[in-house]
Amino acid sequence: MRTIRIGSRASRLALVQAELIIDGLREKFPQYQYEIIKIITKGDKILDKTLDKIGGKGLFVREIQKALIDKEIDLAVHSMKDMPADSPEGLMLGAITKREDPRDVLVTKNHIPWSQLPTDARIGSSSLRRQAQLLNLNGCLKIEPIRGNVETRISKIETQTLDGVILAAAGLNRLGLTEEIAHYFNTEEFVPAVGQGALGCEIRKDDEELYNILQELNHKETYNTVMAERSFLKVMEGGCHVPIGAYGKKVGEELQLTGMVGAPNGKEIIKETEIGGFDDFVEIGRRLAEKMQSKGAKELLEEVANKDPKDRLIKE
Numbered sequence: 001m002r003t004i005r006i007g008s009r010a011s012r013l014a015l016v017q018a019e020l021i022i023d024g025l026r027e028k029f030p031q032y033q034y035e036i037i038k039i040i041t042k043g044d045k046i047l048d049k050t051l052d053k054i055g056g057k058g059l060f061v062r063e064i065q066k067a068l069i070d071k072e073i074d075l076a077v078h079s080m081k082d083m084p085a086d087s088p089e090g091l092m093l094g095a096i097t098k099r100e101d102p103r104d105v106l107v108t109k110n111h112i113p114w115s116q117l118p119t120d121a122r123i124g125s126s127s128l129r130r131q132a133q134l135l136n137l138n139g140c141l142k143i144e145p146i147r148g149n150v151e152t153r154i155s156k157i158e159t160q161t162l163d164g165v166i167l168a169a170a171g172l173n174r175l176g177l178t179e180e181i182a183h184y185f186n187t188e189e190f191v192p193a194v195g196q197g198a199l200g201c202e203i204r205k206d207d208e209e210l211y212n213i214l215q216e217l218n219h220k221e222t223y224n225t226v227m228a229e230r231s232f233l234k235v236m237e238g239g240c241h242v243p244i245g246a247y248g249k250k251v252g253e254e255l256q257l258t259g260m261v262g263a264p265n266g267k268e269i270i271k272e273t274e275i276g277g278f279d280d281f282v283e284i285g286r287r288l289a290e291k292m293q294s295k296g297a298k299e300l301l302e303e304v305a306n307k308d309p310k311d312r313l314i315k316e
């Protein structure tokens with residue numbers, strides 16, 4: 001019987017995520033063998049440079065995609081949040097599994113509640129989206145750039161004397177670190193990253209056997225909502241890293257999609273919602289992008305993109 005080789009980055013979160021997918025597959029298809037192949041990406045090796053300098057956020061994903069194209073692995077498990085808008089030639093998304101908690105959360109020093117943090121608290125964050133929304137909630141906060149895996153970022157509360165760090169609930173839950181969470185931002189006040197909390201299974205387009213297998217793991221509600229978010233992102237994004245977020249959810253029989261674009265200093269936030277038929281995800285994403293562009297979202301993003309990276313507070 002075939003051995004399915006699953007590629008994963010070596011971080012504990014990536015390995016846990018790969019194991020989660022294998023558990024799901026093994027339950028439905030015990031006749032196959034499953035093997036994890038660890039891939040050390042450039043982004044995992046170089047930790048002293050910002051991601052912009054070494055090729056951007058898609059870098060982790062691209063090296064694993066290369067292993068898939070080169071047939072070193074058969075299946076790549078990615079956080080949907082880290083996946084660029086397009087799949088490379090020859091690859092496709094076979095399934096998106098059920099979404100974990102999509103919210104952004106705070107881990108604070110001594111578990112101090114959000115409401116009791118000093119007004120000028122120092123918060124570690126590695127994303128312009130989080131920076132914009134945090135500063136919009138409280139313009140006195142100091143945002144400190146941090147990189148590294150989830151455990152490293154939490155340890156930086158002590159080593160960089162921060163009051164807290166902001167992370168995705170999903171990653172913390174998967175790592176068994178739920179108790180570290182001191183505050184949950186709801187998705188209305190704080191729009192998550194596109195795809196946050198969802199896992200995608202990427203395969204070679206011609207691997208029909210694995211495609212059919214993966215349909216058992218696909219979660220339609222997550223698939224449609226994440227695809228709506230990605231459709232929005234694709235229309236909006238000028239390629240580079242920008243403060244943008246989107247979150248789709250099922251409301252009755254419809255799909256409701258909220259998008260957010262913000263100035264990195266948090267002084268301006270454009271947030272809009274679109275609703276439509278549950279299977280019209282591509283169209284809803286496009287419509288939301290048009291609506292936001294008519295409210296000035298494009299100009300706002302262009303302003304950010306044209307700025308010298310060192311003038312932004314954070315370089316992710």
Ligand SMILES: NCc1[nH]cc(CCC(=O)O)c1CC(=O)O
Pocket residue numbers: 079080081082150166167168169170171195196197198199
């Ligand atoms: N950018 C890193 C990354 N990619 C996915 C997750 C969390 C898990 C998820 O969103 O599914 C994280 C860590 C974080 O932002 O806290």
